[in-house]
Amino acid sequence: MEIPVIRSILEANSNIAGELRTLFTRHDILALNLISSPGAGKTSLLERTLRELQAEFRMAVIEGDLQTDNDARRVAATGAKAVQINTEGGCHLDAAMVRASLEHFNLAELDILFIENVGNLVCPVEFDCGEDDKIALLSVAEGDDKPEKYPLLFTLASALVLNKVDLLPYVDFDLTRATRFATRLNHSLAVFEVSCRTGQGLNAWYDWLRTRRAAKKST
């Protein structure tokens, strides 16, 4: 009984995600779905990015959390528009939740839409939210074996942001091992070693965003 029901949920989700993708493309919006474990630094990456690129792009954020609007408030403090989705215990965002939140945005005034998913390396990966790219984040405090143990995210992501590299002297994390495994799963994965705390490495991430947004606009 379980498998057909789950399949039909995923199919219904894919249909809505397809509609969203068409909508985002019509408005030249680059949509990015940020996925990581809890506490890897998705909100910190957004805070930095929203502040440092605000003169270049019109950006907004859909925040997914089980409870609280802490992250939406952090993001809104940068001046960017943020909408909170509370999943009430649900382990991932889906396309219908994203569609419902769009009424709060004026799509004609957006260049980049960030979707910050629920902190979870498993379930969010299976639910397409109409994004152009999934962005995987991994903190070096989590251990270098994560691409090996949670391969689907790293297979499907366009970019891997290795965050908290300022902690490298204090943890056992082999950057080469983590990167080698992730890029073996996914030859086109762009990898960024950054610290959202110090700002280290973020320029390469910003350049990637510029390139992706330009590509989206020219389609």
Place this chain on the structure above:
Amino acid sequence: MEIPVIRSILEANSNIAGELRTLFTRHDILALNLISSPGAGKTSLLERTLRELQAEFRMAVIEGDLQTDNDARRVAATGAKAVQINTEGGCHLDAAMVRASLEHFNLAELDILFIENVGNLVCPVEFDCGEDDKIALLSVAEGDDKPEKYPLLFTLASALVLNKVDLLPYVDFDLTRATRFATRLNHSLAVFEVSCRTGQGLNAWYDWLRTRRAAKKST
């Protein structure tokens, strides 16, 4: 359609978990279900505990992972019996998986059974595996807001192991904030501040295990 199906899955799970609980009690086995984000240190806590208490208790581990047997191999290197469950993409262990793995153990020769769940702060919390206690782990590198954002685990857990306290000088983590919120959700939560890397704080955790095992034996 979705809700009744999920409810029946949870009911079926609870029935099997009840059977397991009876079985563990008959054998005086303390069963503990370890739940955390990926990379919070579940396997490291087990490696330490298995080595340092091996003269006192007969212990074994059920390892849950989406892929790989990395953690079972780390645990087996301590000399303890370990069985790997690969969920093939599944986001949590359930009681049926635990029951199926029990054929690999001689329950008459066990004092403590650790169930290391899939790294995920959400889904594992909903699936009773017949354990006496859920143990929540949280690494200080993940941020002090996690009890607030993922409250169900901290509400249901008997103990919270705050791991990687050796990183406190290098991260923004307010121990008081994390602990205050978690214990407000759950007045009987035992909190241990530890570093599985340095060994700091582990004696209090071992004492708690001794007390829980003694209580179990006397029931």
